[in-house]
Amino acid sequence: MQIVHNLADLHRALKPAALRAFVPTMGNLHQGHLELMQMARQEVDKRTEKGGMTVASIFVNRLQFGPNEDFDTYPRTFENDCALLEANGCDVVFAPSEKDLYPEPQVFKVHPPAELADILEGAFRPGFFVGVSTVVHKLFNIVQPDLAVFGKKDYQQLMVIRRMVQQMALPIEIIGGETRRAEDGLALSSRNGYLSAEERAEAVQLSIALKGLAAAARAGNVAGQLDVAAAEAAAMEALRQRGWAPDYITLRRQHDLSPVSGPSAEPLVVLGAAKLGKTRLIDNLEV
Missing domain, CATH: 3.30.1300.10 (Pantoate-beta-alanine ligase, C-terminal domain)
Known part of the structure; x- marks a missing residue:
């Protein structure tokens, strides 16, 4: 497994890939994330005899955190995350710094429609889906995946991303992974x-x-x-x-x-x- 931190190294690592499957994360991985990674691996192996690659990103995205939310204290467990990803079929980890992903202030942003993004989570976390949509669109542009896997636990987020891909005519298949739960039924998070x-x-x-x-x-x-x-x-x-x-x-x-x-x-x-x-x-x- 390769670990890269900047766009140039990522493009070199992915250049040989005949097919790319992408799992974006903010790190601090649990079994739910790993099952998404396993799904990506299975899709690559099913669709290509050789040359397909799985990619996971680890990036805590400041744009989707509100001013009183937990950006600074959000758990960052990079070394353990990389070990878990490698054990679950990941070929490339893309772990950019903020300067790598946002080399200048991100003034161009993706604004999903209010009727979808300003309800439920969007009503209680204003701007959240603007931050999510912007970083995911940017990561899609960078990674250029053929397919991307997201968890259904973030149900509204998955819907926003599906709609964005459709509206922007992005050539990416979005796959939703079922929510992983603990034995007592608590959704893993x-x-x-x-x-x-x-x-x-x-x-x-x-x-x-x-x-x-x-x-x-x-x-x-x-x-x-x-x-x-x-x-x-x-x-x-x-x-x-x-x-x-x-x-x-x-x-x-x-x-x-x-x-x-x-x-x-x-x-x-x-x-x-x-x-x-x-x-x-x-x-x-x-x-």
């Missing part, structure tokens, strides 16, 4: 490392709340009667009673994340975000 032992035991309640709302949605669809607002409010209140500070627990249409008010035959998704102590967790379940 780099930010889980912020949780105390007591908080970690409690953290599974977010996925339990989502499962409850999903079950209510399924039952309501069968019965032909569903008060979505009441079910969402009940799920949020249940978390509040346990000491959480929920931002949202909501039922949405999968195809555009628009709200539903009653029974629906469309594919749905339950999404949630809530703070437990100082740690903000997100999760989702497709219905």
Whole structure:
């Protein structure tokens, strides 16, 4: 496995590649990331007899952090990340510095549509999807992958990236990897490392709340009667009673994340975000 830090070295490393599969990360990798890497490796091996390459980036992107968020304290575990990537089929790690990726202030930015990017996560983290879209578009331009793999845990992010690729006519196939969970059901996340032992035991309640709302949605669809607002409010209140500070627990249409008010035959998704102590967790379940 090669580790490169600047654009020129990356282009040299990737020049022989007949096909490129890309997994962008911010590092501090967990099993969910590694399964995305394994998916990339499998796709390369399936599509090319030889000459295909897998690429992972490690870059903590300042543009997607708000002024009071955890950019400075975000866990950086580079050596361990590289060892894990090598063991899971990565050919090239691209780990640029800020000066490599942003040699001058990034004044050109990608602004996704408000109806997709200013709801849910975007409502509580203003500018987040501008930062994500900008860095991902830039990384796509640099790596020039044939396919890229993202996790479904960041459901809205995956949708924004899919839409960006479609709108910009980028010749990249976007593959979504299923959310990896701990044995108790907690979605794996780099930010889980912020949780105390007591908080970690409690953290599974977010996925339990989502499962409850999903079950209510399924039952309501069968019965032909569903008060979505009441079910969402009940799920949020249940978390509040346990000491959480929920931002949202909501039922949405999968195809555009628009709200539903009653029974629906469309594919749905339950999404949630809530703070437990100082740690903000997100999760989702497709219905």
